[in-house]
Amino acid sequence: MIPTIKNSKWLPLCDVPVLDPSSWRQVIVQNVREGDRIAALFGCTHNASVPVRLYALLARDGQGTLSVLCTDVEKDYPSLTPECPQAHWFEREIFEQWNIIPQGHQWLKPIRFHAPYASSTKTSPPIGEADFFQLLGNEIHEVAVGPVHAGVIEPGHFRFQCHGEDVYHLEISLGYQHRAIEHSLIGGPNKRTLPYMETLAGDTTVGHTTAYCQLVESLAGCTVSSPLLRLRAIALECERLANHIGDLGALAGDVGFLPTASFCGRIRGDFLNLTAELCGSRLGRGFIRPGGVAFELDTSAFHGICERLTSVSHDARSAIDLLWNTASVVARFENTGTLSQAAARDLGLVGLAARASGVKIDVRKDFPCGAYADEPFPVQWGEKGDVYSRAYLRWLEILQSIHFIIDKQERFVPNAVQTQIGNLQPSSLAVSLVEGWRGEICHVGLTDDQGKFAHYKIIDPSFHNWFGLAMAMRNQLISDFPLCNKSFNLSYCGHDL
Amino acid sequence: MIKSLWTRLKQHHRTIAFPKQEPRLPEKFRGLPSIVQSRCPKHCSECVTSCPTDAITMKDKQPHWDLGRCLFCPECSRACPHGAVLFTDDYRMATRTRDNLVIGPKEYGLAQPLEDQRRKLFGKSFKLRVVSAGGCNGCEVETNVLETIVFDIGRFGIGVVASPRHADGLIITGPVTHNMKSALEKTYRAVPDPKVVIAVGACAISGGPYIDSPVANNGVGNLLSVDLYIPGCPPHPLTILDGLLRLLGRRYSTSRR
Structure with missing residues (x-):
């Protein structure tokens, strides 16, 4: 019997069944066939008697549960990827971190270019030097871009295999932002832990810090009062607002539609400034803390925020209406970078990108936690999975987030106090899911017998979704890459950790 | 076209008057830190131990603050039992040298122009x-x-x-x-x-x-x-x-x- 766990709950490590590698594999393949998603798949060595233990957490979205199972491996195990493509990136990570070979995986290349954790002798391959996929033929040419890009963005390397303007394949090679955060978290929590969480992905500070806080609160048996949970949810929705409107502006810019591009640049700043009203930082730094939030908010300040939000939302509506009413913009968005629902499911995409392809998953609905558990959250989705679907869904989610925040006015209770959290449950496993603006953020914490982190696993939504971008680029014009890329807007640092 | 122009009018002129006018910053904004000397008892080091990046050190019973390491998180001001650690709303903090980023008894050395x-x-x-x-x-x-x-x-x-x-x-x-x-x-x-x-x-x-x-x-x-x-x-x-x-x-x- 495989145990299941709910969002932001823990279970003793001894309750997790250790299967032999082949039945472990079989359970995962079978469950994924029945509709589960791989939320986490990782190796760790918290137990000195086994070389590497592989954990799998399978999310069953309809039921709001995660199955947890593990297996011990020494050098290799039969790969999941041939039957379960969504394991592809996870298995490359396991190979890179632990030097464990998933036998039968056809694309075992590093994803972050660092030396393996397990052996001290093996060094990392030089960054960006890998056996890149190549298309051969007289008229085929390869375009290499990055790591340093032409805009103010993070580093990453892209290789396009092109025939004329058509892209046959895009390979994405990351790792330039690798800071070894997961490794540094071992032995925590300590005073560095929160800054690490806040800088996993700077544009998702609230999302990742909330995921961490939910996790340690569950392990400490700490209950956070509902006014504080509502404040966290408000900050999370503010983060979504700022990023979504910024992306819509950038998409407009990528098709050369400058009015909406410049309006949205400003409106995004207005949303960031609302977050700064909550905590002093435009990115939500210093706000979410274990046991609650670091800053109080009184009723008049919250009403002030809601008033500003209402006024900004009018500006947002006029800026975005212009986008949908401009035929040349819509024509560029439609049927560009299409990702089918089947591909999105197979690759295990999460969040906005998955929903735009018609996969109706949302942590706020499927694994509700905190303020989202108060009432059912209506999930929204698109149909076609093209740039238009991803753009339009952003707008729908903006409207929903504005409504969510303003709706909290009536029940707003000020002067809530942060609870102190105690020691963490020893020898346990806890999982925490948050629907960040990109999608599902998954944190898994394993504690040792002292209640310190023996292993801490972070899965940013970008980890699932980068391969989705590569697939969406197939048979597209290379000049549409900026547009497709922006429509996903994935995180480099959230992936590289 | 008319719709674009109409929307443009509705969006107004939004460029801030900076640097002619000083900007309005959020109430909780954390700018240049400052220590209220009269409240600081000089013997406790709560701010020093709370700092995640060891940006604060005690020298001659006086906290010295390295803004180059500071994350502007609220931990030190929350940890100080005397309410002596404050973040002001002064956003001007750029310097020309690494040493000038340290707040101590000397005046903070804001950036000078290029040669x-x-x-x-x-x-x-x-x-x-x-x-x-x-x-x-x-x-x-x-x-x-x-x-x-x-x-x-x-x-x-x-x-x-x-x-x-x-x-x-x-x-x-x-x-x-x-x-x-x-x-x-x-x-x-x-x-x-x-x-x-x-x-x-x-x-x-x-x-x-x-x-x-x-x-x-x-x-x-x-x-x-x-x-x-x-x-x-x-x-x-x-x-x-x-x-x-x-x-x-x-x-x-x-x-x-």
Whole structure:
């Protein structure tokens, strides 16, 4: 019997069944066939008697549960990827971190270019030097871009295999932002832990810090009062607002539609400034803390925020209406970078990108936690999975987030106090899911017998979704890459950790 | 077309009057830290132990504050039992040297302009290439907004260019991860001389939250010679803009109003 766990709950490590590698594999393949998603798949060595233990957490979205199972491996195990493509990136990570070979995986290349954790002798391959996929033929040419890009963005390397303007394949090679955060978290929590969480992905500070806080609160048996949970949810929705409107502006810019591009640049700043009203930082730094939030908010300040939000939302509506009413913009968005629902499911995409392809998953609905558990959250989705679907869904989610925040006015209770959290449950496993603006953020914490982190696993939504971008680029014009890329807007640092 | 124009009218003029007018910052904004000497009992070190990056040290019974390491998190002010640690709303914090980032008994040394040769060259047209060398994308977010209509750095002749060969200098963010070191060095070499190097954010200055990481450098200072340090995690866009204007000799005042 495989145990299941709910969002932001823990279970003793001894309750997790250790299967032999082949039945472990079989359970995962079978469950994924029945509709589960791989939320986490990782190796760790918290137990000195086994070389590497592989954990799998399978999310069953309809039921709001995660199955947890593990297996011990020494050098290799039969790969999941041939039957379960969504394991592809996870298995490359396991190979890179632990030097464990998933036998039968056809694309075992590093994803972050660092030396393996397990052996001290093996060094990392030089960054960006890998056996890149190549298309051969007289008229085929390869375009290499990055790591340093032409805009103010993070580093990453892209290789396009092109025939004329058509892209046959895009390979994405990351790792330039690798800071070894997961490794540094071992032995925590300590005073560095929160800054690490806040800088996993700077544009998702609230999302990742909330995921961490939910996790340690569950392990400490700490209950956070509902006014504080509502404040966290408000900050999370503010983060979504700022990023979504910024992306819509950038998409407009990528098709050369400058009015909406410049309006949205400003409106995004207005949303960031609302977050700064909550905590002093435009990115939500210093706000979410274990046991609650670091800053109080009184009723008049919250009403002030809601008033500003209402006024900004009018500006947002006029800026975005212009986008949908401009035929040349819509024509560029439609049927560009299409990702089918089947591909999105197979690759295990999460969040906005998955929903735009018609996969109706949302942590706020499927694994509700905190303020989202108060009432059912209506999930929204698109149909076609093209740039238009991803753009339009952003707008729908903006409207929903504005409504969510303003709706909290009536029940707003000020002067809530942060609870102190105690020691963490020893020898346990806890999982925490948050629907960040990109999608599902998954944190898994394993504690040792002292209640310190023996292993801490972070899965940013970008980890699932980068391969989705590569697939969406197939048979597209290379000049549409900026547009497709922006429509996903994935995180480099959230992936590289 | 008419709809576009109508929307344009409705969106109004949004560029801030900075630097002619001082900006309005959020009430909880954490700018230049300050210690209320009368409240600080000098023998406790709660602020020192609470700091995640060891930015605060006690010297001669006086807390010294290294803004190059400071993440501007609220931990020290929350930890101080005497209410002696405050964050003021002063957003101006850029300096020309690493040492000037330390707040102690001396007056805080805000950035002075470039020397004559570079100032003449770059004073009216200053084009920068941004290299993100690790970090969390937060500094990039706050650098990027300088190009929006709110800050509109184009009006000062400052801009971001796509190629290092077209640039007068580099803005560097992030602690310089080992995986970005060679790309950063190549980009630096591609910028024609004379050039300017600007370190934006705690990571680029000291390593920030990643100080002493096994896979990253402690900032850019020991790799390249830095002309301007802009502290913060991330710095407010106005902190960056103020620093750039001071570097170009277009802003001198030390008093706020």
